[in-house]
Amino acid sequence: MTSAIRFILNGEDIVLGDFGPTETLLDYLRLKRRLTGTKEGCAEGDCGACTVLVGRVTGTGLCYEGVNACIRLLGSLHGTHVVTVEHLAGKDGRLHPVQQAMVDCHGSQCGFCTPGFVMALYGLWLANPTPGRQQIESALQGNLCRCTGYEPIVKAAEQVARERPSALFDPLERDRTQIMARLWAIRAEPQTITVEKDGARAIVPASLADFAEILAQEPTATVVAGATDVGLWVTKQMRLLDPVVFINHLTELQEIEIGETGLVIGAGVSYARAQQALVDDIPALGQLIDRIGGGQVRAMGTIGGNIANGSPIGDMPPPLIALGARLTLRSHSGRRTMPLENYFLAYGRQDRLPGEFVEKVFVPRPAEGGQFAVYKISKRRDEDISALCGAFNLDLDADNRVAAIRIAFGGMAATPKRATHVEEALLGQPWQWSTVSAVRDAFDEDYQPLTDWRATADYRSLAAKNLLTRFFLETAGAPAQLHRFEPEDA
Ligand SMILES: Cc1cc2nc3c(=O)[nH]c(=O)nc-3n(C[C@H](O)[C@H](O)[C@H](O)COP(=O)(O)OP(=O)(O)OC[C@H]3O[C@@H](n4cnc5c(N)ncnc54)[C@H](O)[C@@H]3O)c2cc1C
Ligand code: FES
Numbered sequence: 001m002t003s004a005i006r007f008i009l010n011g012e013d014i015v016l017g018d019f020g021p022t023e024t025l026l027d028y029l030r031l032k033r034r035l036t037g038t039k040e041g042c043a044e045g046d047c048g049a050c051t052v053l054v055g056r057v058t059g060t061g062l063c064y065e066g067v068n069a070c071i072r073l074l075g076s077l078h079g080t081h082v083v084t085v086e087h088l089a090g091k092d093g094r095l096h097p098v099q100q101a102m103v104d105c106h107g108s109q110c111g112f113c114t115p116g117f118v119m120a121l122y123g124l125w126l127a128n129p130t131p132g133r134q135q136i137e138s139a140l141q142g143n144l145c146r147c148t149g150y151e152p153i154v155k156a157a158e159q160v161a162r163e164r165p166s167a168l169f170d171p172l173e174r175d176r177t178q179i180m181a182r183l184w185a186i187r188a189e190p191q192t193i194t195v196e197k198d199g200a201r202a203i204v205p206a207s208l209a210d211f212a213e214i215l216a217q218e219p220t221a222t223v224v225a226g227a228t229d230v231g232l233w234v235t236k237q238m239r240l241l242d243p244v245v246f247i248n249h250l251t252e253l254q255e256i257e258i259g260e261t262g263l264v265i266g267a268g269v270s271y272a273r274a275q276q277a278l279v280d281d282i283p284a285l286g287q288l289i290d291r292i293g294g295g296q297v298r299a300m301g302t303i304g305g306n307i308a309n310g311s312p313i314g315d316m317p318p319p320l321i322a323l324g325a326r327l328t329l330r331s332h333s334g335r336r337t338m339p340l341e342n343y344f345l346a347y348g349r350q351d352r353l354p355g356e357f358v359e360k361v362f363v364p365r366p367a368e369g370g371q372f373a374v375y376k377i378s379k380r381r382d383e384d385i386s387a388l389c390g391a392f393n394l395d396l397d398a399d400n401r402v403a404a405i406r407i408a409f410g411g412m413a414a415t416p417k418r419a420t421h422v423e424e425a426l427l428g429q430p431w432q433w434s435t436v437s438a439v440r441d442a443f444d445e446d447y448q449p450l451t452d453w454r455a456t457a458d459y460r461s462l463a464a465k466n467l468l469t470r471f472f473l474e475t476a477g478a479p480a481q482l483h484r485f486e487p488e489d490a
Protein backbone atom coordinates (compact mmCIF):
# COMPACT_ATOMS: atom_id res chain seq x y z
CA MET A 1 0.00 0.00 0.00
CA THR A 2 1.27 3.51 -0.80
CA SER A 3 0.06 6.91 0.28
CA ALA A 4 0.50 9.16 -2.75
CA ILE A 5 -0.87 9.34 -6.27
CA ARG A 6 1.44 10.02 -9.19
CA PHE A 7 0.68 11.80 -12.41
CA ILE A 8 2.26 14.19 -14.90
CA LEU A 9 1.18 17.84 -14.96
CA ASN A 10 2.21 19.43 -18.27
CA GLY A 11 5.92 18.42 -18.20
CA GLU A 12 6.32 17.83 -14.49
CA ASP A 13 6.16 14.56 -12.53
CA ILE A 14 3.83 14.98 -9.57
CA VAL A 15 3.74 12.86 -6.43
CA LEU A 16 0.79 13.97 -4.34
CA GLY A 17 0.11 12.66 -0.87
CA ASP A 18 -1.56 15.68 0.62
CA PHE A 19 -5.08 16.16 -0.62
CA GLY A 20 -8.61 15.50 0.53
CA PRO A 21 -10.89 12.95 -1.16
CA THR A 22 -13.16 15.69 -2.55
CA GLU A 23 -10.47 18.10 -3.70
CA THR A 24 -10.99 19.07 -7.32
CA LEU A 25 -8.39 19.28 -10.04
CA LEU A 26 -9.47 22.86 -10.71
CA ASP A 27 -8.76 24.00 -7.14
CA TYR A 28 -5.43 22.23 -7.23
CA LEU A 29 -4.45 23.92 -10.50
CA ARG A 30 -5.60 27.41 -9.63
CA LEU A 31 -5.00 27.62 -5.88
CA LYS A 32 -1.98 25.40 -5.36
CA ARG A 33 -0.17 25.61 -8.70
CA ARG A 34 -1.30 29.10 -9.74
CA LEU A 35 -2.11 27.74 -13.19
CA THR A 36 -4.89 30.27 -13.54
CA GLY A 37 -5.34 29.93 -17.29
CA THR A 38 -7.92 27.29 -16.43
CA LYS A 39 -11.04 29.20 -15.38
CA GLU A 40 -13.93 28.52 -13.08
CA GLY A 41 -17.37 29.40 -14.42
CA CYS A 42 -20.24 27.18 -13.38
CA ALA A 43 -18.34 24.58 -11.30
CA GLU A 44 -20.78 21.94 -12.51
CA GLY A 45 -19.54 20.65 -15.84
CA ASP A 46 -21.77 22.86 -17.98
CA CYS A 47 -19.69 25.77 -19.31
CA GLY A 48 -16.32 24.28 -20.27
CA ALA A 49 -14.28 27.23 -18.89
CA CYS A 50 -12.26 24.73 -16.85
CA THR A 51 -11.46 22.37 -19.74
CA VAL A 52 -8.10 20.60 -19.52
CA LEU A 53 -6.89 17.50 -21.28
CA VAL A 54 -6.28 14.27 -19.43
CA GLY A 55 -4.19 11.67 -21.23
CA ARG A 56 -4.01 8.00 -20.33
CA VAL A 57 -2.51 4.93 -21.90
CA THR A 58 -5.17 2.72 -23.48
CA GLY A 59 -5.01 -0.39 -25.63
CA THR A 60 -4.59 1.86 -28.67
CA GLY A 61 -1.88 4.14 -27.25
CA LEU A 62 -1.86 7.45 -25.45
CA CYS A 63 -5.27 9.04 -25.63
CA TYR A 64 -6.10 12.62 -24.59
CA GLU A 65 -9.60 13.77 -23.76
CA GLY A 66 -11.02 17.13 -22.73
CA VAL A 67 -12.51 16.99 -19.22
CA ASN A 68 -14.05 19.44 -16.75
CA ALA A 69 -11.42 20.14 -14.09
CA CYS A 70 -14.14 21.66 -11.85
CA ILE A 71 -15.75 18.30 -11.14
CA ARG A 72 -12.74 16.05 -11.69
CA LEU A 73 -11.49 14.88 -8.31
CA LEU A 74 -7.75 14.64 -7.72
CA GLY A 75 -7.91 10.99 -6.63
CA SER A 76 -8.95 10.02 -10.16
CA LEU A 77 -5.71 11.23 -11.73
CA HIS A 78 -3.25 8.50 -10.77
CA GLY A 79 -1.31 7.40 -13.86
CA THR A 80 -2.56 10.19 -16.13
CA HIS A 81 -1.10 13.20 -17.93
CA VAL A 82 -2.88 16.46 -17.13
CA VAL A 83 -2.42 19.18 -19.74
CA THR A 84 -3.47 22.78 -19.12
CA VAL A 85 -3.61 25.72 -21.51
CA GLU A 86 -0.25 26.97 -20.19
CA HIS A 87 1.42 24.00 -21.90
CA LEU A 88 0.44 24.93 -25.44
CA ALA A 89 2.56 27.91 -26.44
CA GLY A 90 6.24 27.36 -27.24
CA LYS A 91 8.96 28.37 -24.77
CA ASP A 92 9.64 31.40 -26.98
CA GLY A 93 6.04 32.50 -26.53
CA ARG A 94 4.97 31.41 -30.00
CA LEU A 95 1.30 30.49 -29.90
CA HIS A 96 0.11 26.99 -30.70
CA PRO A 97 -1.68 26.90 -34.09
CA VAL A 98 -5.01 26.37 -32.30
CA GLN A 99 -4.42 29.51 -30.22
CA GLN A 100 -3.20 31.44 -33.25
CA ALA A 101 -6.34 30.51 -35.17
CA MET A 102 -8.48 31.90 -32.33
CA VAL A 103 -6.55 35.18 -32.63
CA ASP A 104 -6.71 35.27 -36.43
CA CYS A 105 -10.45 34.58 -36.51
CA HIS A 106 -11.32 36.96 -33.65
CA GLY A 107 -12.60 34.06 -31.57
CA SER A 108 -12.32 35.90 -28.26
CA GLN A 109 -13.91 39.05 -26.81
CA CYS A 110 -13.94 39.10 -23.02
CA GLY A 111 -11.68 36.07 -23.08
CA PHE A 112 -13.04 34.29 -20.03
CA CYS A 113 -14.24 31.28 -21.97
CA THR A 114 -11.27 31.31 -24.36
CA PRO A 115 -8.83 28.92 -22.62
CA GLY A 116 -11.63 26.37 -22.34
CA PHE A 117 -12.43 26.72 -26.04
CA VAL A 118 -8.76 26.45 -26.93
CA MET A 119 -8.48 23.23 -24.94
CA ALA A 120 -11.65 21.78 -26.47
CA LEU A 121 -10.37 22.61 -29.96
CA TYR A 122 -6.93 21.30 -29.09
CA GLY A 123 -8.45 17.99 -27.94
CA LEU A 124 -10.38 17.84 -31.20
CA TRP A 125 -7.26 18.55 -33.25
CA LEU A 126 -5.33 15.77 -31.49
CA ALA A 127 -8.13 13.26 -32.07
CA ASN A 128 -9.05 14.39 -35.56
CA PRO A 129 -6.86 16.95 -37.39
CA THR A 130 -9.38 17.46 -40.21
CA PRO A 131 -12.83 17.60 -38.62
CA GLY A 132 -15.91 18.65 -40.54
CA ARG A 133 -18.43 21.24 -39.36
CA GLN A 134 -20.57 18.72 -37.54
CA GLN A 135 -17.58 17.30 -35.64
CA ILE A 136 -16.47 20.81 -34.70
CA GLU A 137 -19.92 21.69 -33.39
CA SER A 138 -20.04 18.46 -31.44
CA ALA A 139 -16.61 19.18 -29.92
CA LEU A 140 -17.88 22.57 -28.73
CA GLN A 141 -21.16 21.32 -27.21
CA GLY A 142 -19.67 21.55 -23.71
CA ASN A 143 -18.26 25.10 -24.03
CA LEU A 144 -20.28 28.20 -23.40
CA CYS A 145 -19.36 31.59 -24.83
CA ARG A 146 -21.56 34.51 -23.94
CA CYS A 147 -20.01 37.31 -25.93
CA THR A 148 -17.99 36.30 -28.99
CA GLY A 149 -20.63 34.09 -30.57
CA TYR A 150 -19.75 30.74 -32.00
CA GLU A 151 -19.14 31.54 -35.66
CA PRO A 152 -15.58 32.97 -35.23
CA ILE A 153 -14.70 30.07 -32.94
CA VAL A 154 -15.96 27.53 -35.46
CA LYS A 155 -14.00 29.43 -38.14
CA ALA A 156 -10.87 29.11 -35.99
CA ALA A 157 -11.40 25.35 -35.85
CA GLU A 158 -11.90 25.27 -39.61
CA GLN A 159 -8.70 27.28 -40.12
CA VAL A 160 -6.69 24.75 -38.13
CA ALA A 161 -8.26 21.91 -40.10
CA ARG A 162 -7.48 23.68 -43.39
CA GLU A 163 -3.91 24.67 -42.59
CA ARG A 164 -2.97 21.26 -41.16
CA PRO A 165 -0.17 22.59 -38.94
CA SER A 166 2.85 20.37 -38.50
CA ALA A 167 2.72 18.19 -35.42
CA LEU A 168 6.30 19.33 -34.72
CA PHE A 169 4.86 22.45 -33.11
CA ASP A 170 2.86 20.40 -30.75
CA PRO A 171 4.20 19.47 -27.31
CA LEU A 172 2.05 16.38 -26.94
CA GLU A 173 2.88 14.95 -30.36
CA ARG A 174 6.56 15.72 -29.85
CA ASP A 175 6.76 14.12 -26.40
CA ARG A 176 4.30 11.26 -26.96
CA THR A 177 6.79 8.41 -26.61
CA GLN A 178 8.46 9.64 -23.46
CA ILE A 179 5.15 10.58 -21.83
CA MET A 180 3.89 7.08 -22.53
CA ALA A 181 6.99 5.58 -20.98
CA ARG A 182 6.57 7.74 -17.86
CA LEU A 183 2.91 6.77 -17.53
CA TRP A 184 3.74 3.08 -17.97
CA ALA A 185 6.32 3.41 -15.22
CA ILE A 186 3.68 4.80 -12.84
CA ARG A 187 1.35 1.90 -13.56
CA ALA A 188 4.07 -0.78 -13.65
CA GLU A 189 3.46 -2.10 -10.14
CA PRO A 190 -0.11 -1.34 -9.21
CA GLN A 191 -0.68 -0.96 -5.49
CA THR A 192 -3.69 0.23 -3.60
CA ILE A 193 -3.19 3.88 -2.68
CA THR A 194 -4.73 5.52 0.36
CA VAL A 195 -4.28 9.25 0.87
CA GLU A 196 -5.54 10.67 4.13
CA LYS A 197 -6.07 14.32 4.93
CA ASP A 198 -7.82 15.71 8.01
CA GLY A 199 -9.05 12.19 8.75
CA ALA A 200 -10.76 11.74 5.34
CA ARG A 201 -9.48 9.13 2.92
CA ALA A 202 -9.15 8.84 -0.85
CA ILE A 203 -8.63 5.21 -1.88
CA VAL A 204 -7.38 4.11 -5.30
CA PRO A 205 -7.64 0.31 -5.54
CA ALA A 206 -4.94 -1.59 -7.41
CA SER A 207 -7.38 -3.96 -9.12
CA LEU A 208 -11.03 -4.93 -9.38
CA ALA A 209 -10.53 -7.66 -6.78
CA ASP A 210 -9.03 -5.07 -4.41
CA PHE A 211 -11.97 -2.75 -5.07
CA ALA A 212 -14.42 -5.56 -4.13
CA GLU A 213 -12.45 -6.21 -0.96
CA ILE A 214 -12.32 -2.53 0.00
CA LEU A 215 -16.06 -2.15 -0.54
CA ALA A 216 -16.73 -5.20 1.63
CA GLN A 217 -14.78 -3.55 4.44
CA GLU A 218 -16.14 -0.04 3.75
CA PRO A 219 -19.71 -0.58 2.52
CA THR A 220 -20.63 3.08 3.08
CA ALA A 221 -17.73 4.41 0.99
CA THR A 222 -18.60 6.69 -1.91
CA VAL A 223 -17.63 5.07 -5.19
CA VAL A 224 -16.48 7.55 -7.83
CA ALA A 225 -16.25 6.62 -11.49
CA GLY A 226 -16.51 9.68 -13.75
CA ALA A 227 -17.60 12.07 -10.96
CA THR A 228 -20.12 13.78 -13.24
CA ASP A 229 -22.70 13.26 -10.49
CA VAL A 230 -20.48 13.04 -7.42
CA GLY A 231 -18.45 16.10 -8.48
CA LEU A 232 -21.61 18.18 -8.14
CA TRP A 233 -22.36 16.80 -4.68
CA VAL A 234 -19.03 18.38 -3.78
CA THR A 235 -19.14 21.68 -5.68
CA LYS A 236 -22.85 22.44 -5.34
CA GLN A 237 -23.99 20.64 -2.20
CA MET A 238 -20.66 21.03 -0.35
CA ARG A 239 -20.91 17.44 0.82
CA LEU A 240 -18.03 15.98 2.79
CA LEU A 241 -17.40 12.45 1.62
CA ASP A 242 -15.26 9.92 3.42
CA PRO A 243 -13.90 7.54 2.35
CA VAL A 244 -14.02 7.91 -1.42
CA VAL A 245 -13.01 4.98 -3.63
CA PHE A 246 -11.89 5.89 -7.16
CA ILE A 247 -12.51 3.32 -9.89
CA ASN A 248 -12.14 5.17 -13.19
CA HIS A 249 -8.66 3.67 -13.78
CA LEU A 250 -9.74 0.02 -13.40
CA THR A 251 -9.30 -1.45 -16.87
CA GLU A 252 -11.32 -4.55 -15.89
CA LEU A 253 -14.40 -2.30 -15.75
CA GLN A 254 -13.66 -0.72 -19.11
CA GLU A 255 -14.11 -3.67 -21.41
CA ILE A 256 -16.61 -3.78 -24.24
CA GLU A 257 -17.33 -7.26 -25.60
CA ILE A 258 -19.19 -7.47 -28.87
CA GLY A 259 -20.98 -10.83 -29.03
CA GLU A 260 -23.49 -12.56 -31.32
CA THR A 261 -26.58 -11.38 -29.52
CA GLY A 262 -25.43 -8.11 -28.07
CA LEU A 263 -22.76 -6.15 -26.25
CA VAL A 264 -21.40 -6.40 -22.75
CA ILE A 265 -20.40 -2.95 -21.53
CA GLY A 266 -18.22 -2.63 -18.43
CA ALA A 267 -19.53 -0.25 -15.77
CA GLY A 268 -16.48 1.99 -16.15
CA VAL A 269 -16.88 2.51 -19.90
CA SER A 270 -17.31 6.22 -20.57
CA TYR A 271 -20.13 7.56 -22.70
CA ALA A 272 -17.58 8.51 -25.36
CA ARG A 273 -16.23 4.97 -25.66
CA ALA A 274 -19.65 3.36 -25.48
CA GLN A 275 -20.82 5.69 -28.23
CA GLN A 276 -18.14 4.51 -30.64
CA ALA A 277 -19.23 0.88 -30.18
CA LEU A 278 -22.96 1.53 -30.12
CA VAL A 279 -23.13 3.74 -33.20
CA ASP A 280 -22.09 0.70 -35.26
CA ASP A 281 -24.19 -1.83 -33.39
CA ILE A 282 -27.37 -0.15 -32.13
CA PRO A 283 -27.28 3.21 -33.93
CA ALA A 284 -30.28 4.80 -32.18
CA LEU A 285 -28.64 4.22 -28.81
CA GLY A 286 -25.26 5.47 -30.04
CA GLN A 287 -26.86 8.64 -31.38
CA LEU A 288 -28.62 9.31 -28.07
CA ILE A 289 -25.24 9.68 -26.39
CA ASP A 290 -24.57 12.77 -28.51
CA ARG A 291 -27.40 14.39 -26.51
CA ILE A 292 -25.79 13.67 -23.13
CA GLY A 293 -23.75 16.54 -21.68
CA GLY A 294 -20.87 17.93 -23.73
CA GLY A 295 -17.74 16.13 -24.90
CA GLN A 296 -16.05 16.69 -21.53
CA VAL A 297 -18.91 15.04 -19.62
CA ARG A 298 -19.06 12.21 -22.14
CA ALA A 299 -15.32 11.61 -21.69
CA MET A 300 -15.76 11.29 -17.91
CA GLY A 301 -19.27 9.99 -17.20
CA THR A 302 -19.82 6.26 -17.32
CA ILE A 303 -22.64 3.94 -18.30
CA GLY A 304 -22.29 2.22 -14.90
CA GLY A 305 -22.62 5.53 -13.05
CA ASN A 306 -25.74 6.44 -15.01
CA ILE A 307 -27.34 3.17 -13.90
CA ALA A 308 -25.92 3.01 -10.36
CA ASN A 309 -27.15 6.49 -9.41
CA GLY A 310 -30.76 5.31 -9.84
CA SER A 311 -31.85 8.66 -11.26
CA PRO A 312 -35.39 8.72 -12.70
CA ILE A 313 -34.14 11.02 -15.46
CA GLY A 314 -30.91 9.25 -16.47
CA ASP A 315 -30.88 8.79 -20.23
CA MET A 316 -29.38 5.33 -20.55
CA PRO A 317 -31.80 3.22 -18.43
CA PRO A 318 -34.96 3.71 -20.58
CA PRO A 319 -33.38 2.46 -23.84
CA LEU A 320 -31.46 -0.25 -22.03
CA ILE A 321 -34.65 -1.48 -20.34
CA ALA A 322 -36.52 -1.39 -23.66
CA LEU A 323 -33.76 -3.52 -25.17
CA GLY A 324 -34.02 -6.05 -22.30
CA ALA A 325 -30.61 -5.29 -20.77
CA ARG A 326 -29.32 -7.39 -17.88
CA LEU A 327 -27.25 -5.94 -15.09
CA THR A 328 -24.42 -7.71 -13.28
CA LEU A 329 -23.63 -6.68 -9.72
CA ARG A 330 -20.48 -7.87 -8.06
CA SER A 331 -19.16 -8.04 -4.52
CA HIS A 332 -16.17 -9.74 -2.93
CA SER A 333 -18.34 -12.88 -2.48
CA GLY A 334 -19.59 -13.22 -6.06
CA ARG A 335 -21.90 -11.90 -8.75
CA ARG A 336 -25.59 -11.73 -9.43
CA THR A 337 -27.40 -10.75 -12.59
CA MET A 338 -30.87 -9.30 -12.99
CA PRO A 339 -33.04 -7.63 -15.63
CA LEU A 340 -32.07 -3.96 -15.46
CA GLU A 341 -35.66 -2.89 -14.79
CA ASN A 342 -35.64 -4.87 -11.51
CA TYR A 343 -32.69 -2.87 -10.25
CA PHE A 344 -34.79 0.28 -9.79
CA LEU A 345 -36.97 -0.36 -6.73
CA ALA A 346 -38.28 3.10 -5.82
CA TYR A 347 -37.11 6.70 -5.86
CA GLY A 348 -33.55 6.74 -4.51
CA ARG A 349 -33.65 3.00 -3.77
CA GLN A 350 -31.97 0.33 -5.88
CA ASP A 351 -31.51 -3.40 -5.47
CA ARG A 352 -27.85 -3.13 -4.52
CA LEU A 353 -26.64 -4.66 -1.29
CA PRO A 354 -23.92 -3.16 0.91
CA GLY A 355 -20.56 -4.07 -0.60
CA GLU A 356 -21.99 -4.60 -4.10
CA PHE A 357 -21.07 -2.56 -7.13
CA VAL A 358 -22.19 -2.43 -10.75
CA GLU A 359 -19.79 -4.49 -12.81
CA LYS A 360 -21.30 -4.61 -16.31
CA VAL A 361 -24.46 -4.52 -18.36
CA PHE A 362 -25.43 -6.86 -21.19
CA VAL A 363 -27.25 -4.99 -23.97
CA PRO A 364 -29.10 -7.29 -26.38
CA ARG A 365 -29.40 -6.15 -29.99
CA PRO A 366 -32.94 -5.53 -31.25
CA ALA A 367 -34.43 -8.60 -33.00
CA GLU A 368 -33.46 -9.13 -36.65
CA GLY A 369 -35.88 -6.98 -38.65
CA GLY A 370 -37.14 -5.36 -35.44
CA GLN A 371 -37.52 -1.63 -34.86
CA PHE A 372 -35.87 0.28 -32.06
CA ALA A 373 -35.97 4.00 -31.34
CA VAL A 374 -35.21 6.31 -28.46
CA TYR A 375 -36.38 9.90 -28.11
CA LYS A 376 -35.06 12.46 -25.67
CA ILE A 377 -37.26 15.49 -24.99
CA SER A 378 -35.47 18.43 -23.41
CA LYS A 379 -35.63 22.20 -23.64
CA ARG A 380 -32.31 22.46 -25.50
CA ARG A 381 -30.94 19.96 -27.97
CA ASP A 382 -27.47 19.90 -26.43
CA GLU A 383 -26.32 19.91 -22.83
CA ASP A 384 -29.70 19.44 -21.25
CA ILE A 385 -31.31 16.94 -18.93
CA SER A 386 -34.38 15.10 -20.21
CA ALA A 387 -37.88 16.20 -19.33
CA LEU A 388 -38.66 12.70 -20.54
CA CYS A 389 -36.89 10.04 -22.52
CA GLY A 390 -38.80 7.22 -24.20
CA ALA A 391 -37.57 4.06 -25.89
CA PHE A 392 -39.50 1.63 -28.06
CA ASN A 393 -38.42 -1.84 -29.14
CA LEU A 394 -40.86 -3.49 -31.54
CA ASP A 395 -40.96 -6.82 -33.31
CA LEU A 396 -43.69 -7.46 -35.90
CA ASP A 397 -44.78 -10.88 -37.19
CA ALA A 398 -45.34 -11.76 -40.84
CA ASP A 399 -48.94 -10.46 -40.61
CA ASN A 400 -47.79 -7.04 -39.40
CA ARG A 401 -49.00 -7.79 -35.87
CA VAL A 402 -47.10 -6.85 -32.75
CA ALA A 403 -45.18 -9.99 -31.82
CA ALA A 404 -43.17 -8.32 -29.05
CA ILE A 405 -42.90 -4.80 -27.72
CA ARG A 406 -41.01 -3.19 -24.87
CA ILE A 407 -41.51 0.47 -24.04
CA ALA A 408 -39.67 2.27 -21.26
CA PHE A 409 -39.61 5.88 -20.12
CA GLY A 410 -37.50 8.07 -17.90
CA GLY A 411 -38.89 11.29 -16.40
CA MET A 412 -42.39 9.82 -16.10
CA ALA A 413 -42.20 8.11 -12.70
CA ALA A 414 -39.99 7.85 -9.62
CA THR A 415 -37.76 5.38 -11.47
CA PRO A 416 -37.10 4.52 -15.10
CA LYS A 417 -40.15 2.35 -15.84
CA ARG A 418 -41.76 0.17 -18.47
CA ALA A 419 -45.15 1.04 -19.96
CA THR A 420 -46.58 -2.42 -19.30
CA HIS A 421 -50.22 -1.45 -19.83
CA VAL A 422 -49.43 0.09 -23.20
CA GLU A 423 -47.34 -2.94 -24.13
CA GLU A 424 -50.20 -5.32 -23.22
CA ALA A 425 -52.69 -3.28 -25.21
CA LEU A 426 -50.45 -3.42 -28.29
CA LEU A 427 -49.40 -7.06 -28.11
CA GLY A 428 -50.93 -9.20 -30.86
CA GLN A 429 -52.63 -6.18 -32.49
CA PRO A 430 -52.07 -5.08 -36.08
CA TRP A 431 -49.42 -2.32 -36.23
CA GLN A 432 -51.71 0.32 -37.64
CA TRP A 433 -52.94 3.76 -36.78
CA SER A 434 -56.27 2.62 -35.26
CA THR A 435 -54.36 0.38 -32.82
CA VAL A 436 -51.89 3.06 -31.83
CA SER A 437 -54.51 5.76 -31.35
CA ALA A 438 -56.66 3.40 -29.28
CA VAL A 439 -53.93 2.61 -26.74
CA ARG A 440 -52.97 6.19 -25.90
CA ASP A 441 -55.02 6.21 -22.70
CA ALA A 442 -53.15 3.19 -21.39
CA PHE A 443 -50.20 5.52 -20.76
CA ASP A 444 -52.24 7.08 -17.93
CA GLU A 445 -52.36 3.70 -16.21
CA ASP A 446 -48.59 3.33 -16.49
CA TYR A 447 -47.49 6.81 -15.54
CA GLN A 448 -48.63 9.65 -13.30
CA PRO A 449 -45.74 12.06 -13.89
CA LEU A 450 -44.87 15.05 -11.75
CA THR A 451 -44.70 18.72 -12.58
CA ASP A 452 -41.28 20.29 -12.08
CA TRP A 453 -39.22 23.06 -13.68
CA ARG A 454 -38.45 20.89 -16.70
CA ALA A 455 -42.06 20.13 -17.66
CA THR A 456 -45.59 19.92 -16.35
CA ALA A 457 -47.28 16.59 -15.70
CA ASP A 458 -49.70 17.28 -18.57
CA TYR A 459 -46.86 18.06 -20.95
CA ARG A 460 -45.06 14.85 -20.02
CA SER A 461 -48.20 12.72 -20.46
CA LEU A 462 -49.03 14.23 -23.81
CA ALA A 463 -45.45 14.04 -25.05
CA ALA A 464 -45.17 10.34 -24.09
CA LYS A 465 -48.33 9.54 -26.04
CA ASN A 466 -47.12 11.55 -28.99
CA LEU A 467 -43.80 9.74 -28.98
CA LEU A 468 -45.68 6.49 -29.55
CA THR A 469 -47.37 8.19 -32.50
CA ARG A 470 -43.99 9.33 -33.78
CA PHE A 471 -42.56 5.84 -33.40
CA PHE A 472 -45.53 4.45 -35.30
CA LEU A 473 -45.12 6.98 -38.12
CA GLU A 474 -41.42 6.25 -38.38
CA THR A 475 -41.91 2.49 -38.46
CA ALA A 476 -45.24 1.92 -40.23
CA GLY A 477 -43.78 2.30 -43.68
CA ALA A 478 -47.03 3.52 -45.29
CA PRO A 479 -48.45 7.01 -44.82
CA ALA A 480 -50.78 6.88 -41.83
CA GLN A 481 -54.31 8.18 -41.58
CA LEU A 482 -53.51 10.97 -39.20
CA HIS A 483 -55.74 12.50 -36.63
CA ARG A 484 -54.70 15.84 -35.25
CA PHE A 485 -54.87 15.63 -31.47
CA GLU A 486 -56.50 18.66 -29.95
CA PRO A 487 -55.89 19.52 -26.27
CA GLU A 488 -59.31 18.10 -25.30
CA ASP A 489 -58.25 14.72 -26.75
CA ALA A 490 -55.28 14.54 -24.43
C1 LIG B 1 -22.93 18.95 -17.33
C2 LIG B 1 -23.58 17.62 -17.13
C3 LIG B 1 -24.51 17.18 -18.05
C4 LIG B 1 -25.14 15.95 -17.87
N1 LIG B 1 -26.05 15.55 -18.81
C5 LIG B 1 -26.67 14.35 -18.64
C6 LIG B 1 -27.62 13.91 -19.60
O1 LIG B 1 -27.89 14.58 -20.59
N2 LIG B 1 -28.21 12.72 -19.39
C7 LIG B 1 -27.93 11.94 -18.30
O2 LIG B 1 -28.49 10.86 -18.17
N3 LIG B 1 -27.03 12.33 -17.39
C8 LIG B 1 -26.40 13.52 -17.52
N4 LIG B 1 -25.51 13.94 -16.58
C9 LIG B 1 -25.30 13.11 -15.36
C10 LIG B 1 -24.11 12.17 -15.40
O3 LIG B 1 -23.27 12.41 -16.50
C11 LIG B 1 -24.51 10.73 -15.44
O4 LIG B 1 -25.40 10.35 -14.44
C12 LIG B 1 -23.26 9.82 -15.43
O5 LIG B 1 -23.55 8.71 -16.19
C13 LIG B 1 -22.79 9.37 -14.05
O6 LIG B 1 -21.63 8.56 -14.26
P1 LIG B 1 -20.27 8.86 -13.50
O7 LIG B 1 -19.32 7.80 -13.89
O8 LIG B 1 -19.85 10.25 -13.72
O9 LIG B 1 -20.78 8.65 -12.02
P2 LIG B 1 -20.21 9.20 -10.66
O10 LIG B 1 -20.54 10.64 -10.50
O11 LIG B 1 -18.82 8.78 -10.46
O12 LIG B 1 -21.16 8.34 -9.69
C14 LIG B 1 -22.56 8.47 -9.73
C15 LIG B 1 -23.20 7.54 -8.69
O13 LIG B 1 -23.02 6.19 -9.08
C16 LIG B 1 -22.21 5.49 -8.15
N5 LIG B 1 -21.36 4.61 -8.95
C17 LIG B 1 -20.63 4.95 -10.05
N6 LIG B 1 -20.11 3.84 -10.61
C18 LIG B 1 -20.51 2.80 -9.84
C19 LIG B 1 -20.31 1.39 -9.91
N7 LIG B 1 -19.62 0.82 -10.89
N8 LIG B 1 -20.88 0.62 -8.96
C20 LIG B 1 -21.62 1.17 -7.97
N9 LIG B 1 -21.85 2.48 -7.86
C21 LIG B 1 -21.30 3.29 -8.79
C22 LIG B 1 -21.51 6.54 -7.33
O14 LIG B 1 -21.20 6.08 -6.05
C23 LIG B 1 -22.57 7.63 -7.31
O15 LIG B 1 -23.55 7.33 -6.37
C24 LIG B 1 -24.83 15.15 -16.74
C25 LIG B 1 -23.88 15.58 -15.82
C26 LIG B 1 -23.26 16.80 -16.01
C27 LIG B 1 -22.24 17.26 -15.01
S1 FES C 1 -16.37 25.63 -14.50
FE1 FES C 1 -18.03 25.36 -15.87
S2 FES C 1 -17.62 23.36 -16.65
FE2 FES C 1 -16.16 23.60 -15.11
Ligand code: FES
Pocket residue numbers: 107108109110111112113114144145146147148149
Ligand atom coordinates in the same frame (compact mmCIF):
# COMPACT_ATOMS: atom_id res chain seq x y z
S1 FES D 1 -15.29 35.59 -25.13
FE1 FES D 1 -16.49 36.23 -23.44
S2 FES D 1 -17.58 34.49 -22.88
FE2 FES D 1 -16.58 33.92 -24.68
